[in-house]
């Protein structure tokens with residue numbers, strides 16, 4: 001169970017006593033309580049108002065950037081689809097494969113296949129395992145993974161355009177594409193042969209599938 | 210050079226798998242053995258909006274501050290409006306020179322627009338004309354406006370260059386139309402400090418005050434190296450902040466397997482607090498090893514011995530750590546409020562402001578409480594916050610100890 005901060009909407013890990021992001025004292029929620037809605041989170045959250053960013057953070061309606069990870073939020077049309085957290089939409093049928101890419105570690109020890117399904121946009125979280133939260137691309141245990149954040153970056157597999165994008169999620173040690181450091185929240189289109197560095201030591205190359 | 214005190218807000222809890230804890234480290238400057246030599250570059254706004262009392266006060270304040278400088282120090286003066294002019298190149302001031310410089314200052318006229326970044330860049334060039342290692346190096350930047358004729362991005366680049374050279378920037382915003390976001394970023398990047406001058410009269414004192422403060426530097430470019438034990442991690446989203454005298458975000462940088470955190474300078478008799486947000490095992494035995502290094506006032510790199518195997522023990526006054534967390538929460542929430550108001554979500558902003566109001570009450574900080582209350586009222590009434598509101602909110606949420 002995650003503890004959603006009633007103040008900023010951040011999804012905290014179980015152990016958090018204060019919101020990790022805004023330091024709101026989460027134990028205050030029960031007693032000190034300006035409004036009763038605190039238990040369910042910010043007003044509007046349970047009514048399906050607002051938007052979820054590609055990483056599943058709740059944001060108030062009209063927000064242009066995710067308050068938590070800084071990812072730019074799409075305009076209203078695409079927001080409608082994102083109203084449900086991405087976890088729930090994963091159940092959908094996958095459809096027809098359009099294109100396959102491979103992300104291969106520099107020493108070729110680790111490989112992830114990335115399948116783009118026609119007309120579907122899929123987000124894949126890259127990071128390290130923390131407790132029961134396992135990212136889609138789990139780098140835990142690889143050499144150099146100590147400098148990878150738990151929520152390090154997102155791959156966006158765009159089955160409309162047949163493109164792959166990478167977004168840094170404000171990772172501590174950064175994401176680099178061909179040596180260029182991404183700004184937190186910055187979305188970069190990848191092409192075959194691009195070198196992607198997560199943290200400082202984990203090097204990958206994008207290859208054709 | 211300084212005393213070090215540290216500890217947690219709360220002990221870990223063996224019955225839990227993982228716990229979140231806050232570690233406060235206080236660095237207090239001891240009595241200085243020898244005062245440092247100063248190398249100060251004044252980068253000053255002489256745009257048209259400074260005309261009248263402000264520019265006259267600035268001139269008399271600047272002249273007055275010359276008395277703080279001895280013939281071992283260096284100063285330079287750069288003026289900017291939409292253009293930049295070097296009024297005084299980096300120089301040593303002998304007694305008779307001071308008269309000449311005062312005459313130069315008398316001739317300053319206010320006119321033109323505002324181009325902060327170009328001014329900063331020239332200031333940075335001037336300050337580097339001496340061997341930086343031999344001095345305590347500061348740029349003192351004053352502006353009363355937004356960077357209308359310049360690029361904020363360029364200003365931040367210059368600030369980053371300054372930081373790499375170990376030069377800090379005091380930013381002083383005068384009046385009620387400057388950008389607290391830009392000045393804050395510039396001072397934060399360089400681990401400097403940020404001030405707000407409301408009354409032109411204060412311009413007469415501010416430079417003397419700042420130069421006197423810098424003179425009390427006992428350690429510059431202090432760095433904490435941290436080697437975490439298995440089981441301990443920094444929060445990735447809010448890992449570390451300077452929490453006294455002002456709140457400044459810190460970025461622990463991983464170098465091989467140690468974190469390095471730059472925390473700026475330490476002054477005689479003044480305390481700098483640094484708060485770390487950590488996650489650790491409930492039965493964590495050791496937190497980390499750490500080492501503090503810095504440059505002394507003679508420019509020599511000094512390393513204090515490693516402090517090995519720091520155990521999870523309480524800070525001598527755990528309530529102070531809780532108050533620090535609360536203080537920081539108000540600052541962080543205030544940032545989110547700005548984003549929400551900008552993103553067009555005043556209702557969510559209001560919820561946050563009301564929480565901040567409660568925290569300020571708990572902290573017993575009347576000024577902070579008053580400004581938050583004002584913001585609550587305005588947001589409730591659908592009134593947009595003015596530049597002045599934003600400046601005041603920034604200053605009151607950021608500044609924990611005034612005159613420190």
Ligand SMILES: [Zn+2]
Pocket residue numbers: 005006007008009010019020021022023024
């Ligand atoms: Zn929060």
Ligand SMILES: [Zn+2]
Pocket residue numbers: 053054055056057066067068069070071
């Ligand atoms: Zn997000």
